[in-house]
Amino acid sequence: MSEFLLEVQDLVTSFPGSGSERARVVDGVSFNIRPGEVMALVGESGCGKSVSALSLLRLVPKPGAIESGSVLLDGKDILSLSVPDMRKVRGHEMSMIFQEPMTSLNPVVRVGDQVVEAIRLHEDVSVKAARSRTLELFKQVRIPDPEVRLDAYPHHLSGGLKQRIMIAMALATRPKLIIADEPTTALDVTIQAQILSLLRQLQQELDTAVLLITHDLGVVNELADRISVMYAGRIVEQGDRREVLANPGHPYTRGLLRSMPGLGRPGEPLAEISGMVPAPADWPRGCRFCTRCSEVLDICESEVPARRRLSLTHHVACHAVEATE
Amino acid sequence: MSGDSSQTAPGEPLLRVEGLRTWFPIKSGVFQRTVGHVRAVDGVDITVHAGETVALVGESGCGKTTAGRSLLRLIEPREGVVFFEGRDLLKLPKKELRDARRTAQMVFQDPMSSLNPRLRVRDIIAEGMDSFGIGRDKAERTERVAELLERVQLKADHMSRYPHEFSGGQRQRIGIARALSVEPRLLVLDEAVSALDVSIQAQVLNLLSELQRDLALAYLFITHDLSVVRYLAKRVCVMYLGQVVEEASAEELFRDPQHPYTRGLLSAIPSIDPDRRGLDVSFEGDVPSSANPPSGCRFHTRCPQVMDRCRVEEPQLIQLSGRQSRCFLSEEGSCGVSLG
Numbered sequence: 001m002s003e004f005l006l007e008v009q010d011l012v013t014s015f016p017g018s019g020s021e022r023a024r025v026v027d028g029v030s031f032n033i034r035p036g037e038v039m040a041l042v043g044e045s046g047c048g049k050s051v052s053a054l055s056l057l058r059l060v061p062k063p064g065a066i067e068s069g070s071v072l073l074d075g076k077d078i079l080s081l082s083v084p085d086m087r088k089v090r091g092h093e094m095s096m097i098f099q100e101p102m103t104s105l106n107p108v109v110r111v112g113d114q115v116v117e118a119i120r121l122h123e124d125v126s127v128k129a130a131r132s133r134t135l136e137l138f139k140q141v142r143i144p145d146p147e148v149r150l151d152a153y154p155h156h157l158s159g160g161l162k163q164r165i166m167i168a169m170a171l172a173t174r175p176k177l178i179i180a181d182e183p184t185t186a187l188d189v190t191i192q193a194q195i196l197s198l199l200r201q202l203q204q205e206l207d208t209a210v211l212l213i214t215h216d217l218g219v220v221n222e223l224a225d226r227i228s229v230m231y232a233g234r235i236v237e238q239g240d241r242r243e244v245l246a247n248p249g250h251p252y253t254r255g256l257l258r259s260m261p262g263l264g265r266p267g268e269p270l271a272e273i274s275g276m277v278p279a280p281a282d283w284p285r286g287c288r289f290c291t292r293c294s295e296v297l298d299i300c301e302s303e304v305p306a307r308r309r310l311s312l313t314h315h316v317a318c319h320a321v322e323a324t325e
Numbered sequence: 326m327s328g329d330s331s332q333t334a335p336g337e338p339l340l341r342v343e344g345l346r347t348w349f350p351i352k353s354g355v356f357q358r359t360v361g362h363v364r365a366v367d368g369v370d371i372t373v374h375a376g377e378t379v380a381l382v383g384e385s386g387c388g389k390t391t392a393g394r395s396l397l398r399l400i401e402p403r404e405g406v407v408f409f410e411g412r413d414l415l416k417l418p419k420k421e422l423r424d425a426r427r428t429a430q431m432v433f434q435d436p437m438s439s440l441n442p443r444l445r446v447r448d449i450i451a452e453g454m455d456s457f458g459i460g461r462d463k464a465e466r467t468e469r470v471a472e473l474l475e476r477v478q479l480k481a482d483h484m485s486r487y488p489h490e491f492s493g494g495q496r497q498r499i500g501i502a503r504a505l506s507v508e509p510r511l512l513v514l515d516e517a518v519s520a521l522d523v524s525i526q527a528q529v530l531n532l533l534s535e536l537q538r539d540l541a542l543a544y545l546f547i548t549h550d551l552s553v554v555r556y557l558a559k560r561v562c563v564m565y566l567g568q569v570v571e572e573a574s575a576e577e578l579f580r581d582p583q584h585p586y587t588r589g590l591l592s593a594i595p596s597i598d599p600d601r602r603g604l605d606v607s608f609e610g611d612v613p614s615s616a617n618p619p620s621g622c623r624f625h626t627r628c629p630q631v632m633d634r635c636r637v638e639e640p641q642l643i644q645l646s647g648r649q650s651r652c653f654l655s656e657e658g659s660c661g662v663s664l665g
């Protein structure tokens with residue numbers, strides 16, 4: 001048995017491109033997650049974070065399709081499961097929390113009933129038992145007045161409370177892995193702080209692994225154990241939280257960190273990354289970051305940089321980086 | 326063209342808002358009777374000097390957008406004073422208001438919804454020039470559109486394209502170019518960089534500060550993101566439930582926040598320093614409804630330092646040296662100067 005709960009190897013997911021070629025918006029992504037570990041997937045908008053997550057759940061919308069690669073959950077090959085078996089895995093062994101709780105909650109059903117339904121979909125329990133478990137879950141995600149909230153409709157609840165309900169729902173089936181796609185992006189900072197601290201407490205209490213998708217490096221620092229930085233469909237840097245944040249190896253990671261406005265001194269220009277993420281059809285041939293990189297070399301435009309190890313746990317795909325071995 | 330616009334007396338701020346109040350009626354029943362009011366903006370003072378940036382910050386729903394729109398009378402406030410370039414905008418007849426508003430432009434969060442998708446970029450940017458009669462003829466206006474596009478670091482030949490052909494950051498630049506086309510002195514920027522990735526946000530922030538330097542523009546910078554404020558703003562107004570609860574220079578606000586709400590907001594910003602982890606969740610719960618704000622201090626339901634008095638008595642803005650705070654604790658505040 002492997003030490004990893006989730007093993008993603010060379011995952012490729014594509015959408016129809018402009019011509020006859022398909023655009024590989026996820027192009028050879030690999031990462032592993034240990035039981036109880038939080039892995040962050042971070043990068044700018046359009047880098048392929050959500051499509052990666054949807055691929056793991058086999059929920060890529062058509063005409064998108066997973067082309068190749070493997071995804072093992074607890075040793076089980078997710079990509080070759082039958083549709084009914086996959087449905088069981090989804091929401092049972094892995095569940096998902098989305099950015100916009102409103103789109104995933106049914107507006108005309110009381111939130112308590114929605115969680116009860118989710119439980120009974122996966123477990124053969126009475127409504128009464130499911131309801132008392134829902135109440136437990138509401139307490140666990142620290143919803144104030146949980147008995148009252150069971151009967152509330154989504155639109156009666158604030159954004160923060162709705163996100164707590166979503167978390168309760170994601171926990172309902174005691175999953176081993178939660179995929180959280182921008183779980184706090186739509187929230188105010190004060191509410192975000194509450195949700196982040198809740199997620200951390202729960203993750204420690206329940207020892208659930210989390211794939212945390214976000215574009216916010218501050219959120220990453222709060223929750224992650226390890227970080228994968230994604231740019232234009234590929235992972236360009238991966239390492240322990242501390243390694244990546246304190247000692248970023250890839251010019252892209254450095255650019256992201258430096259452009260955080262909190263670091264700028266008033267009056268001085270902020271460090272920026274020039275340009276923007278190109279559309280998948282325009283992704284460069286060699287290093288995909290070469291059109292924006294401040295450290296670009298000739299070789300970058302023609303050759304895809306190989307992974308270079310900076311430590312046992314930290315690696316970077318960049319021609320300008322010297323490997324340590 | 327722009328020579329006539331400065332009617333601000335020496336020493337007088339470009340914009341002086343006092344006691345601004347905008348309430349929205351809550352209607353109910355078959356006859357749609359007014360049963361109460363959302364007190365979105367409830368007695369707000371803001372002062373912006375020519376060429377400087379004042380930030381208006383606070384959580385969602387605290388009334389920032391309503392304040393920004395009311396002071397330009399895009400929403401009619403119920404009372405207050407809005408002195409802009411020497412005139413009270415709230416007293417101006419509609420015709421004069423239109424002219425007065427030329428020099429105060431608004432830039433929105435989501436440029437997509439404010440840029441007409443059926444117009445080419447040239448016509449979007451030239452629209453204001455057309456209606457204010459800026460530029461001799463069409464050719465001259467087109468010339469100016471080209472200049473403006475370059476000014477915001479786009480290309481002149483982008484003018485023949487449509488908004489959907491641009492990324493979020495580029496659309497925001499188009500929105501800024503459109504606002505600049507009529508030679509304003511004040512831009513009200515409502516969450517102008519909030520929807521952008523940090524890398525793109527940095528580009529737009531740099532552009533804004535460059536434009537400010539070159540054109541002596543004043544900004545009222547509305548945002549829920551305090552980390553952006555530190556970089557751009559000279560002074561900051563922190564809003565909570567329709568009121569300003571703290572006002573200070575950006576430097577002092579970040580170094581030594583006075584109001585418990587400001588302190589909470591600052592401590593909720595996650596850091597990227599790997600040695601600093603574990604946010605201080607200093608207040609629980611959600612923002613109460615502005616239809617029914619709490620008695621006494623509006624913040625008392627969430628304040629970690631609440632006292633008995635806060636529940637019944639409403640604190641006024643207390644003048645400290647060079648700053649203000651709406652909290653009883655500031656009465657014998659750390660600066661020791663209480664004039665309130």
Ligand SMILES: Nc1ncnc2c1ncn2[C@@H]1O[C@H](COP(=O)(O)OP(=O)(O)OP(=O)(O)O)[C@@H](O)[C@H]1O
Pocket residue numbers: 015025043044045046047048049050051052061062064215279280
């Ligand atoms: N349904 C779809 N059809 C076609 N292309 C798509 C579809 N969904 C995503 N893409 C493309 O795949 C790429 C990656 O998108 P994805 O949503 O994974 O980005 P992301 O990193 O999650 O960005 P964000 O931070 O904006 O959520 C983008 O270029 C996007 O345009």
Ligand SMILES: Nc1ncnc2c1ncn2[C@@H]1O[C@H](COP(=O)(O)OP(=O)(O)OP(=O)(O)O)[C@@H](O)[C@H]1O
Pocket residue numbers: 349350363364365383384385386387388389390391392549615
């Ligand atoms: N047209 C309207 N009719 C009724 N209520 C309104 C209207 N516009 C705003 N409100 C209410 O007024 C209050 C202040 O809203 P406003 O949009 O000004 O807040 P904000 O600080 O800009 O929030 P955000 O950060 O979400 O943009 C909110 O309670 C809002 O629901």
Ligand code: SF4
Pocket residue numbers: 250251252287288289290291293294295296297300305317318319320321
């Ligand atoms: S490989 Fe080259 S272009 Fe890519 S990040 Fe490294 S230096 Fe920059």
Ligand SMILES: [Mg+2]
Pocket residue numbers: 049050051181
């Ligand atoms: Mg996404």
Ligand SMILES: [Mg+2]
Pocket residue numbers: 389390391516
């Ligand atoms: Mg707003």
